[in-house]
Amino acid sequence: MSGGPHLVRPYGDRRGDGVVQLSFVLPLPPGERARQAALEVARKMGLEGVQLASMEPAAEGYSFFVLYGRTPAAVDAAALEVAEVVVRKKGFDELNQVALRELGRRIVVLGACTGSDAHAVGIDAIMNMKGYAGDFGLERYPAFEAVNLGAQVENAALARLCAERRADAVLVSQVVTQRDVHRENARQLVDELERLGVRGGILALLGGPRIDHGLALELGFDAGFGPGTRPSDVANYLVAELLRRLGRTLH
Amino acid sequence: MSGGPHLVRPYGDRRGDGVVQLSFVLPLPPGERARQAALEVARKMGLEGVQLASMEPAAEGYSFFVLYGRTPAAVDAAALEVAEVVVRKKGFDELNQVALRELGRRIVVLGACTGSDAHAVGIDAIMNMKGYAGDFGLERYPAFEAVNLGAQVENAALARLCAERRADAVLVSQVVTQRDVHRENARQLVDELERLGVRGGILALLGGPRIDHGLALELGFDAGFGPGTRPSDVANYLVAELLRRLGRTLH
Amino acid sequence: MQLPDGRAVPDLRLDRSAVERCRALADRVADQVLAFVRRHTTVSVERSALRLLGFHGAAPGGVPHVNLMVDEIHARGLLGRGAAFWVGQAMRAGAGDPMAIVGRLASLPRRPPAPAREEAAAVEEEMRREARSAAAELRSRTAARDALRAELGEAPRPHRYVIVATGNIHDDVEQARAAAQAGADVVAVIRSTAQSLLDYVPDGATAEGYGGTWATQENFRIMREALDEESRRLGRYLHLTNYSSGLCMSEIAFAAAWERLDMLLNDAMYGILFRDINMRRTLCDQHFSRRICAFAGIVINTGEDNYITTADADEAAHTVVASQFINEALAHRAGLRDELVGLGHSFEIDPEREDTVAREFAQALLVRTLFPAAPIKYMPPTKHKRGDIFFSHAYDLMADVVARVTGQSIQLLGMMTEAMHNPLLMDRYVALKSADYVYRAWKSMGGEILFREGGVVERRAQETLGRARELLEEVARDGLPAAIGRARFGDVARSETGGKGLQGVAERGPDHFNPFLEILEAA
């Protein structure tokens, strides 16, 4: 992006027309009153030129609405501050060579889906040989000693293992997010690591479909990875970050 | 509705949680910056706990977003003022009898889809013998002398005919609404009728998929009818309104 | 059955003799229409001839020069001789620029003295020369289009067809590029509402339109240029189409040909039924415009799909098929090969009913089977679309499935917001992504599925063919005008002398001269 501000608005038919689509349910039976109420909700969201596309009888006493309207909201894309894990990626072999040469040993990584969360597919995708989207998992990297503990792993147990194994990094997956369980749960691990005095010496990564880097930082992790992450993203980040911490850079 | 206020909010998972679904396009390529911009747009619409469900590459330099969030907007459904055509409906035969008895003559009705609007299906549904949704059209009513002029009818020509035929009512359909053509167009007919000094003596009805009673009144018509209107709604309204104007009531 | 393009579709057993009979009847109908067409010309046809001769411009007021010229000629009842003749004479007499020619024509007496034989011959020769060189240029332009198409290659069938309709050609370009990037193969620029009722073609680039963008030669050029560029970038040829039906059918066809469009909505029946355009006028215009399309290798799209937006799609299914046979015959008469006859049909049965998919399969497969070599165009549900975009989306998906399995050639993708507004950028994206998925997921099903002998699908298809044949018997017996007068198509009745534009029709004189027509008929 160039220096100046870069105002953007939703675009439907003509640039900057602000058109958005909206849908929701109101606890009112379909009728003129419900229509007006739905339009009013849309207006309270700042929409102009609201078109009520549909008012559906979702259930007795409930109407489902589809609306279109124009929002005046404009955002300066240039001014947004963007927290992002940037990884300049190397090939599989090159990365392994560099890592082994620079560190002179294998990088110990523990992975788990913690708490009562039983969703192992995400962490498996990152850790397992097989990998994900045609991209090898960490277990396949000679430069990594990767251990996948699977799902439903207790935070206390995981923290203990990190200490015992002198892990360089711990990879935590959180998929279930209702009532923000993932937040509590993620924080808990960080507390445990601190209790054992190993937090400083370990890279803590958080991942999952509803995770982003910003959230991970907020929860006390070093980096966050969201939907579509590839094992190689993680491998490259880990090597680069470990070298950085040793005062070297990955180039 | 009872006397007191009746606050309603969108309802997703739990009563009053305010959950709404939103989608729009921003002129930004997919990426962390675009994500942040989309979240910001949603926040500017007052949404809280915004979840970005998807960021799609709609085209080069364009991202399509699907989001969920909670709006604080609440509406007092009881306080809304609702403009609505209320028709207490009679059966086909009864309505015809009453009308003929009370008026002693047939009600002259002209129908058309005006201006450059070629959508005749709507007005046909109301006027033609065949009718709509298993409901006879006005041409079928002995109590009506109904003439369907079809589509693309000039306002001037229609107004002239209203005067010549001494029409009791004129039924106007407007389907094309881009750039608000329907507004101009509808107003124009009212002007023409006034120019010919017949506006007072005629019932002017406006209908169409994007028409509602409120809009019709705003545009100088006596009543407005939207999607799903049945010919019998119109027939009942016409008879009741004509009687009312003669100081009688339809019971 | 295996299609010429190699795709397999479910077999449909039809009574071959009934099919032959339908073609024979349609041919009779075409004979009657052509008999009239051959004896007449129209202001639009004559203007088209002048456009070929290079008169593309407009007077300060925006009125095209060709209109000013032809109006002067027609006002004097001289159109039967052919506008090209009078203009040629004016030029020979020294008139250089268009307005000068108009001036000359305006000074013609009501009954001008017949010019000397050799004088006339000279004028015509000159005009013929002009026309030939212009036609040669036209050829080279369309050849360039064909070359690019061949070079880049086309996407597999069905081609995904989407419309843009911002009203502003520059926004249209942006939306068209976006659509192409999202996977569209064909871009249609919707015309401004009711342009088809104008008896002239607006001039230049335009930024304001209602429900669509003015169809002007310049707008065609701008869009085709953008799509050529985009085609190269994407390495996939992007087709462009627009609308010619209406009072300027042949002139728009000429502009489209000149600007290298690939397809053109082109159907007199549409104008007659849905625009109340006089049938004599538009049938003459249609023939000339189709000859232009044949010359320029433009695929025409017919509008039978529209019939079932007014008539009930299930009850009137046979009217679509009957009309397609007639359109096919008329197209052949205009020199269009099967490969250029894009007959239209659609998925419009009321979704509230039962077994609609079986009946849509029957209809789509019937049309596919009857016209295996034609680039048939399949339209999505429109009439019964609702504001509930999630339902409408589901409804469109069923049309995608039927289109894929029955091997349609061109599929206009349904928009979930059909009941609301012209498509938004995101509506097109959603439609394209879903269609991609359906095409991928149902890839081999055309060759995989068989419909039970004597089952719902087969019986329905046979019933529709039978009723189409009955209707064609009537049309062949009583003539197309009579049938239209009885509202046989789209439940709309029109009369032979009613509607717009009849005054623009003139009888050809014994010495009628139209150099463009000569070239087209010779081609």
Next chain:
Amino acid sequence: MQLPDGRAVPDLRLDRSAVERCRALADRVADQVLAFVRRHTTVSVERSALRLLGFHGAAPGGVPHVNLMVDEIHARGLLGRGAAFWVGQAMRAGAGDPMAIVGRLASLPRRPPAPAREEAAAVEEEMRREARSAAAELRSRTAARDALRAELGEAPRPHRYVIVATGNIHDDVEQARAAAQAGADVVAVIRSTAQSLLDYVPDGATAEGYGGTWATQENFRIMREALDEESRRLGRYLHLTNYSSGLCMSEIAFAAAWERLDMLLNDAMYGILFRDINMRRTLCDQHFSRRICAFAGIVINTGEDNYITTADADEAAHTVVASQFINEALAHRAGLRDELVGLGHSFEIDPEREDTVAREFAQALLVRTLFPAAPIKYMPPTKHKRGDIFFSHAYDLMADVVARVTGQSIQLLGMMTEAMHNPLLMDRYVALKSADYVYRAWKSMGGEILFREGGVVERRAQETLGRARELLEEVARDGLPAAIGRARFGDVARSETGGKGLQGVAERGPDHFNPFLEILEAA
């Protein structure tokens, strides 16, 4: 093929001998499992027996009385005799209320003196009498359910199955009613995350849960009551289901039976693979819980669909079928008629691939053909759902089509927000409305479509059956534990002595006494 319920589905030609072989092999596997089950009991099975004897309550701390009792008995290694015996003895010795009984049991010595023969006989007789009258009451309760179902009648198949999961039973009721009004036939209340790992059943009505609502007997009662009322209002019987797999499989089955649920997710394999529950423990619990389901006429739903959320749906298709044969055999051993064996499968192939619909048709039709009398449950796409709700909606619609054409019995409707959150009220409405449309539009297609002999569908189905047979050969040869150890199902490996709950398993003594089991086995 014609299904017992009269629906026609496309014929699928299969090697009958291969099918018989699969059944024979599955039977061998069941033998091995049952051999172990018959020699053991578990804390949960014993608690279930006590629950039948009327101990439904919990101590102030919320710990159920049956847990306090059984823990005391098990702690002393006395479970092999049967909890009902020790509790009976305590009652005979004067202990009235539950806590008093717990006190008595807590005072039992490690090696209690063997009670006099007639004394023991008397205890057992008394308990048997108790059990019989309780069983009679249970019967009358389920009979009432069956009567209401018969009175109101059921919706045509597939039954539309939706889930509610607000975490609060009262919100669940509101959402369940709304879903029913929008057309749902079956309501599933999702459990709070990881309840399956608890070795007790929570008590009372609950308003807080994670990703679901606690499965408690009181919550069951509240929901069933609401659905009974709603069923009457709508004049259509509404089915209720919940989840029993996990450490309390048999107790939840008992609570479900008592509260008149219609179906129950019930599969030891799910617990083993996806919850890391010890296989010995859960296979014992499963058998007892299935006997309860058989007694109470509850349809079980098995969880094979889950395998292909971890393993690749296309590559692992045969593991689903192999497991279904095993589950069928185990279900029969527990006295379940085919009509109560709701085997699970799903539409989960990666939509990025080609011809997924052909392969899904093959799988769905194979399962339908192999188990014609079973109320098979078809699950929607989940794993490859994306946040793009418009794509996900399209994806679900293809599953609706396959479900309809292949005559599935129960269809869990996909939610366009699957990748996001538990379904919102509007998500269910959208899914139900679309499914209605698809069912209506494709009504007769099951009897209309034939798949080409030797085509993609037929070949794929035969291939899957063949591979299922190979897998069954291995399982029958090496035993289920070994196969699970090799991650043959869902790519997940578990060991026979690993996982949660093994310590809750005890060998039955020679004089093992379980009056509930006697009744169930006699039934």
